[in-house]
Amino acid sequence: MSFETRTITVLGDSVEFDIRDGFPITDISDDMSKVASQMAWWGAVHAAAEREKIEVDAHYRAWRARETENFLKQDSKLSVDKLRAKVEALPEFLRFKKALAQAEENVILARSAFEALSKKGNMLQSRGAMEREERGKIGIRTTEGVSEQRSVPPPSASDSGAENSVSRMREIVSKKKKKG
Numbered sequence: 001m002s003f004e005t006r007t008i009t010v011l012g013d014s015v016e017f018d019i020r021d022g023f024p025i026t027d028i029s030d031d032m033s034k035v036a037s038q039m040a041w042w043g044a045v046h047a048a049a050e051r052e053k054i055e056v057d058a059h060y061r062a063w064r065a066r067e068t069e070n071f072l073k074q075d076s077k078l079s080v081d082k083l084r085a086k087v088e089a090l091p092e093f094l095r096f097k098k099a100l101a102q103a104e105e106n107v108i109l110a111r112s113a114f115e116a117l118s119k120k121g122n123m124l125q126s127r128g129a130m131e132r133e134e135r136g137k138i139g140i141r142t143t144e145g146v147s148e149q150r151s152v153p154p155p156s157a158s159d160s161g162a163e164n165s166v167s168r169m170r171e172i173v174s175k176k177k178k179k180g
Contacts (some may be wrong), residue, residue: 008106010048017109023116025123028131032124039117046110053103060096067092 006017022038025031067087071078078086087093 006109008049008109010045010106010110011052013048015045015110017113019116022113023120025120025127028124028127031120032128035117035121035124039114039121042110042114042117046107046114049103049106049110053100053107056096056099056103060100063092063096 004018004020008015008017064087067090068083071083071086
């Protein structure tokens, strides 16, 4: 079994799970534009897998109840343990358990893909913020996906930005007081 790529079947549809190609960050802009839709898609796969798991479990429980009833009709004095052993000895029991295990695995894989994309979204957001900060330091800002050169150069290390801001605010406030 390969853990790098898996094909799961959920509600009759094959779904490819490829951790090598689907989850790494390759191009921040491209990945940012796709991650939300990928999360929505894997969310839908996860929901379908959960539904399938519930349906498989319901079929198993209905089958088990019928078989238990049939054994009790034959011998109403069977203990709970003997009744359980008789039902679990039937060949259908293993098929149902295998189907339940497969359904649970599909749920886990679909949820894992969704969670991996959620983490990818967080990392993309963080990397995008770091890139914007770096670009800002060299005088480039981004507007609607287009990089532009700043019209005002960034403050130099010798400028005291906080002091300039405070003095500028004082000027504005004093002008308003004089007008009012």
